[in-house]
Amino acid sequence: MTAGPDGSTEGADPEVSQETSGEAPVDEAVEVPADEEEVVDEAAAEESTEPEQAAEPTPEQQLAERTADLQRLQAEYVNYRRRVERDRAQSRQQGEAAVLRSLLTVLDDIGRAEQHGELTGGFKAVADALHQALKAHKLEGFGAEGDVFDPRLHEALFAAGESPDVQVTSVGPVVRTGYRMGDEVLRHAQVGVIEPASGEASAGDEDE
Numbered sequence: 001m002t003a004g005p006d007g008s009t010e011g012a013d014p015e016v017s018q019e020t021s022g023e024a025p026v027d028e029a030v031e032v033p034a035d036e037e038e039v040v041d042e043a044a045a046e047e048s049t050e051p052e053q054a055a056e057p058t059p060e061q062q063l064a065e066r067t068a069d070l071q072r073l074q075a076e077y078v079n080y081r082r083r084v085e086r087d088r089a090q091s092r093q094q095g096e097a098a099v100l101r102s103l104l105t106v107l108d109d110i111g112r113a114e115q116h117g118e119l120t121g122g123f124k125a126v127a128d129a130l131h132q133a134l135k136a137h138k139l140e141g142f143g144a145e146g147d148v149f150d151p152r153l154h155e156a157l158f159a160a161g162e163s164p165d166v167q168v169t170s171v172g173p174v175v176r177t178g179y180r181m182g183d184e185v186l187r188h189a190q191v192g193v194i195e196p197a198s199g200e201a202s203a204g205d206e207d208e
Helices: 012-019 034-053 059-115 121-136 199-207
Strands: 139-142 153-162 172-177 178-181 184-187 189-196
Touching: 059 121, 059 178, 059 184, 121 139, 153 172
Parallel strands: 153 189
Antiparallel strands: 139 178, 172 189, 178 184
16 A cells, blocks of 8 residues: 555555545445335235224114113113002001001900990990091901901910810900901901810710
8 A cells, every 4th residue: 555645545445444434334225025015015005994894883773772772771760660659559558557556446445335335426426437437448357256266367365165066266255356457467356266066075965
């Protein structure tokens, strides 16, 4: 390597001179194969068309969904209304039964007065009006002597013996009248119980 007249060196390696000069090498353009370019273009096209492929519901489908929602809401409302009406009727019946129970002692006093012949005049008129008003609320008394004994209605206080006149266990002397409102028993009747005559007793009677 020799120096020229102007001080430069002749015959220097171009690559070495480029490195020493501090200039960065220029990147050459990278060629992409044609096949890869087509694949990239197809993928981009698919991504752009994906949102468009999601079909929106048709008006018929939307109408069917709205109709189903309305039917469900209507069924829920009907069930709610029935439940409210049932609870209201039950509360009204419970309140009515409570009031009637509070009047049973008054009816007992009226019954005793009638047995002693004291239910006369204006007192009788008031008692009759009270009985009519209570009948309007479906209050009914039960527990007469001779009725068939029913443990769902009668409370047996004592055994009143046996009788050949009855074929089944029956009500004897009535201590306190029972009352019910419709099918609901407000108070059981307190009674004595009469049993049918036994076979031995009947045979002894026939021998005599």
